[in-house]
Amino acid sequence: MQITEKVFGETPEGETIFEYILENGQLKLKIINYGAILVELHTPDRNGKLEDIILGFDSLDGYINDDTYQGATIGRFANRIKDGCFKIDDKEYKLAQNDGENHLHGGIKAFNKVIWKAEKIEKEDSIGLELSYFSKDGEENYPGNLKSTVIYLIQDNTLNIYFKAFTDKTTPVNMSHHSYFNLNSAKNGNILDHKIKINANQYLPVNKNLIPTGAIKSVQDTAMDFTELTRIRKQIKNMSGGYDHNWVLNKNNCELRLAAEVVATKSGRKMELSTTKPGLQFYSGNFLDGTMTGKYNIQYNKHQGLCLEPQFFPDSPNHPEFPFSFLRPNEIYEHSIRYRFSTI
Ligand code: GAL
Numbered sequence: 001m002q003i004t005e006k007v008f009g010e011t012p013e014g015e016t017i018f019e020y021i022l023e024n025g026q027l028k029l030k031i032i033n034y035g036a037i038l039v040e041l042h043t044p045d046r047n048g049k050l051e052d053i054i055l056g057f058d059s060l061d062g063y064i065n066d067d068t069y070q071g072a073t074i075g076r077f078a079n080r081i082k083d084g085c086f087k088i089d090d091k092e093y094k095l096a097q098n099d100g101e102n103h104l105h106g107g108i109k110a111f112n113k114v115i116w117k118a119e120k121i122e123k124e125d126s127i128g129l130e131l132s133y134f135s136k137d138g139e140e141n142y143p144g145n146l147k148s149t150v151i152y153l154i155q156d157n158t159l160n161i162y163f164k165a166f167t168d169k170t171t172p173v174n175m176s177h178h179s180y181f182n183l184n185s186a187k188n189g190n191i192l193d194h195k196i197k198i199n200a201n202q203y204l205p206v207n208k209n210l211i212p213t214g215a216i217k218s219v220q221d222t223a224m225d226f227t228e229l230t231r232i233r234k235q236i237k238n239m240s241g242g243y244d245h246n247w248v249l250n251k252n253n254c255e256l257r258l259a260a261e262v263v264a265t266k267s268g269r270k271m272e273l274s275t276t277k278p279g280l281q282f283y284s285g286n287f288l289d290g291t292m293t294g295k296y297n298i299q300y301n302k303h304q305g306l307c308l309e310p311q312f313f314p315d316s317p318n319h320p321e322f323p324f325s326f327l328r329p330n331e332i333y334e335h336s337i338r339y340r341f342s343t344i
Contacts, residue, residue, distance in 0.1 A: 003020055003021065003122065006019050008034070009034075027157065033117070041159070043157075054180060054305070055180040055298075074112060075165075075173065078175060078281075083097065084101075111135070129152050130149060133148050146165050161339075171327055173326075181307070190301065191232060191264075192232050197261045201220075241286045242284040244286055248279060249277075256336050257276075262308070277311050288300045
C-alpha cells in the first residue's frame, strides 16, 4: 500500500494543485485537491488487468473548464433546487440559477471548483486522503459557515467515500460523488450494454426541467424497473434522452445498504454501490455530446459513462414530504458511499 504525491498543475491564479496516487495492489486511484476530484480509478478485469474505469481529463485545465462534473465532489447541495429558491424558518434564500431556471450541484463556483486541503491517511489495513474545505457564510448565497470534509479510503477491493459537514447557521447540505463509470473503460465503447440493478421499488417522476413533481411512483411495468439486473439498452429508447432520475431506495433507515450493482459482461467487472442516503440519481451520460475529449484522447459521446449519485432527493428543501432535514448548528451531516469492485 502506498500514497504518492506529485504536482498536477497550476490554476490561472497561480495555486499549485497536487495529485495523490493511492495503490493497494487491488485498486489504484488518483485524487486531486482541486474539487476533491477523483481523476483515475483502476480496477482489475476478469483477467486481472487493471484499467481506468472512470472518465475525466489528463490536465487541470480540463477540470477547470469542465461543466459535466467529471469525478467531482458535488455540494453544498447536489442535484437541482427549483428556481434556486428555498425557505428556512420563513426566510427566503436565492441561489444561482446555473441550469436554466434551476440551481444545480451547488452553483457556479461550487465544491467541484474550489481548492481543498489534503491530508494523507495511512492505517494498518487501509490508506486514504482526507480533504477539507471551509465554505464561508454566503458563499454561492448559502447561509452558514460550513466545515466540509471528504475522505477517500481504500481497503482491499473497496473504495469508501465519507462526507461530513458542520454549520453555524441552518443550511441545506447534500454532498455526493459524480464519477462517470464505464466498467469496460471508456476506450471500449459506451455503457448501453452494462447491466444494472437498483434496489428501489419506486422512483420520482420529474417535470421537463428534471425537477421532481412531488409524486412517488412504482417502477413496476415501467422503463425505470431495475429491480432485476437489466441491460441499460433494453428500455432506454422509452426514455427521452436517456435516464436522469432519482430512485427511492428500499430500506431507508440511514444505514449503509446495497443500493445498486453494475456489471459489464465484456470486461467481467462488477461494481456494488452502498449508501446511507435515501435516493440514487442514475444519469446515463445523456448530455455528453462528442464535443469533449478526455483522458487517453478519447472523445466522450452520449452514454460513454454513467453516474450513480447517492443523495437526498433532488429539490428536497422545497418538498417537506421528502426524507430530508436542513443541517442545523450542533448537528453533523454525514454520508457514506461504498464501492466494492469484483469480477464475474
Ligand atoms: C447529473 C444530472 C444531469 C446533469 C449532469 C451534469 O448529476 O443528473 O442532469 O446535470 O449531472 O452534466
